[in-house]
Amino acid sequence: MRVEHFLRDSARTCRHKVALVAGERRLTFGDLDGASDRLAAALSRRGVSRGDRVVVFLDNCWEAVVAIFAVMKAGAVLCPINPSTKAAKLGWLLDHCRASAMILQDRWAASAKAALAQAHCVKLTIMVGELDPTGFPDGIRFDDAIAGSAACPLEAPAGIDLDLAMLIYTSGSTGLPKGVMITHQNAAASATSVISYLHNTPDDIILNALPISFSYGLYQVLMAAKVGATLILEKSFVFPHSILEKMGAERATGIPIVPSIASTILQMKSLRGAAFPHLRYITNAGAALPPSHAERLQELFPAARIYSMYGMTECHRGTWLPPDQLRSRPGSVGIAIPNTETYVVDGDGNRVAPGVVGELVIRGAHVMKGYWENPAATDSTLRPGPYSWEKVLYTGDLFRSDEQGYLYFVARKDDVIKTGAQKVSPKEVENAIYALPGILEVAVVGVPDPVLGMAIKAVVVPGPKADLTPRDVIRHCAKHLEDFMVPRIVEFRDGLPKTESGKIRRRQVASEISETER
Amino acid sequence: MTAEIETQVRSLIEDNFLFREDRTSLSDTESLIDAGLIDSTGILELVAFLEERFKIEIADADLLPENFDSIHRIVAYVARVRATAPSAS
Numbered sequence: 347m348r349v350e351h352f353l354r355d356s357a358r359t360c361r362h363k364v365a366l367v368a369g370e371r372r373l374t375f376g377d378l379d380g381a382s383d384r385l386a387a388a389l390s391r392r393g394v395s396r397g398d399r400v401v402v403f404l405d406n407c408w409e410a411v412v413a414i415f416a417v418m419k420a421g422a423v424l425c426p427i428n429p430s431t432k433a434a435k436l437g438w439l440l441d442h443c444r445a446s447a448m449i450l451q452d453r454w455a456a457s458a459k460a461a462l463a464q465a466h467c468v469k470l471t472i473m474v475g476e477l478d479p480t481g482f483p484d485g486i487r488f489d490d491a492i493a494g495s496a497a498c499p500l501e502a503p504a505g506i507d508l509d510l511a512m513l514i515y516t517s518g519s520t521g522l523p524k525g526v527m528i529t530h531q532n533a534a535a536s537a538t539s540v541i542s543y544l545h546n547t548p549d550d551i552i553l554n555a556l557p558i559s560f561s562y563g564l565y566q567v568l569m570a571a572k573v574g575a576t577l578i579l580e581k582s583f584v585f586p587h588s589i590l591e592k593m594g595a596e597r598a599t600g601i602p603i604v605p606s607i608a609s610t611i612l613q614m615k616s617l618r619g620a621a622f623p624h625l626r627y628i629t630n631a632g633a634a635l636p637p638s639h640a641e642r643l644q645e646l647f648p649a650a651r652i653y654s655m656y657g658m659t660e661c662h663r664g665t666w667l668p669p670d671q672l673r674s675r676p677g678s679v680g681i682a683i684p685n686t687e688t689y690v691v692d693g694d695g696n697r698v699a700p701g702v703v704g705e706l707v708i709r710g711a712h713v714m715k716g717y718w719e720n721p722a723a724t725d726s727t728l729r730p731g732p733y734s735w736e737k738v739l740y741t742g743d744l745f746r747s748d749e750q751g752y753l754y755f756v757a758r759k760d761d762v763i764k765t766g767a768q769k770v771s772p773k774e775v776e777n778a779i780y781a782l783p784g785i786l787e788v789a790v791v792g793v794p795d796p797v798l799g800m801a802i803k804a805v806v807v808p809g810p811k812a813d814l815t816p817r818d819v820i821r822h823c824a825k826h827l828e829d830f831m832v833p834r835i836v837e838f839r840d841g842l843p844k845t846e847s848g849k850i851r852r853r854q855v856a857s858e859i860s861e862t863e864r
Numbered sequence: 865m866t867a868e869i870e871t872q873v874r875s876l877i878e879d880n881f882l883f884r885e886d887r888t889s890l891s892d893t894e895s896l897i898d899a900g901l902i903d904s905t906g907i908l909e910l911v912a913f914l915e916e917r918f919k920i921e922i923a924d925a926d927l928l929p930e931n932f933d934s935i936h937r938i939v940a941y942v943a944r945v946r947a948t949a950p951s952a953s
Contacts, residue, residue, distance in 0.1 A: 429900075430900055453898055581897065582897065582903065582904065583904045584897055584902060584903060584904050584906075584907050585907070585927055585928055585929050585932070585933075586904075586924075586927070587924050587925055587926075587927045587928060588927075588928050588929060606904065606905075607904070610904055610908075613908070614924045615923070615924050616923065616924040616925060617924065797905060798905070829900070829903060
């Protein structure tokens, strides 16, 4: 099944039901289907063809949901990009996937314009907001693109479900992002599996404040459309009280969170338990929920089943812990999601016994097709599995299992830092810092943080004449990196440990820091 | 009085919250969220600063965009809370 049929089918069965609430806007399934048909038609008319990449550079707004389905209806590949991405990287991404169109928010038009100067592939720009898109390649306003009530001329099928649905960029250990290729079949397999264990129904009202440029947030949109549930889309969790009020007012039945959101909720002084009788479930992913947080969340939301899960962009979701196991298996992220398999292997790819730490391998129809035009990275991640005719996903994450096969995350295999549910390549941050004049050496590491799990720390050796403060380094990073990649802490030192060949020993810096902080 | 609060709030935001490449200033009424200046950890830092600097206590229920999502709103909120707790300095 292709992903746009999630919406088409729900629009047929429950046309007048509210599909989306975003701020003051409420759209029915019929509204959403119609608007995305019109936007798809506009994309096609203006030259977007089957398989073309369309970058969606939007925050959590109703237009983004329209855009997601419109891109797929046009047969194109959705490429969602975090709106805090800065010009140079945005330009790199546009160029790397050779995007033919970009749908963007006017607020980030300056960054986008600078990015477009280095990405001549983009032939069409659709601007959300008030800004006049004149000066952008074939610029039109989003509102104009979806205006009118003309029936959709896109009667022909947009493609088949083996086609790419999405290209989602994720941090790679080399410092260059990798584009995860997800087919419609992959996305449908993943959404179907998750829906089955969450028991989602059309009665669900899902409140999502996770960025939809992030796979976990994006799938909330897809899954809600698939079951015909209502999605409440919030921009962020910055004002937790507002979100919880909305949750109560809209009678939300499900909320996806990451550990930093759990910390924010638990820090609220006035929150009382039992105030959300409609809340049926809370899912956690991105990083493991500390057992004490899981316990306190359960006290605050006694009616909710708490699902501890693990996943990665490469398959969206890997494991889930049945909520009745939460107390008896603290810290576990559970078992393979339905209709998939997971197992732990040693360095030679052989399965290890319970309790032994090894790399987690995932097998299922939800596993990506590879990294966009990056065969080396693809080959090291998708490797031969138990059968000669298939490849399986090597996650790069070290796990162990208990006697019953429940999985526990141990560590990353590489130096990639998991901060607030996002993966950050230390190399990418180091490269940004080296661009600041006067920097001699830098090592970027993760340090434990009560809210983020890990916080980014940069250990910097400034040159003798450098007139720099740690604040300058942070400011520089904020101008060039996505928000979640900006170091929270910068420490200046006289030197860093190195190998005989002069390579900085990043791991040694990290382990020394964690020793001192113990 | 309000002017003094405003100066302090503005300098706090300009010194501590990080402007992205395409922006060098912020108007009094602009949304801090829309400007990409504040995230969920940033808001907690802002609350801690305001509580300490202005000797006020900020209730969870007050932590709303209506009170915090622009310099103008923060200044009005701080002035209002201080007015109801005149002993604070």
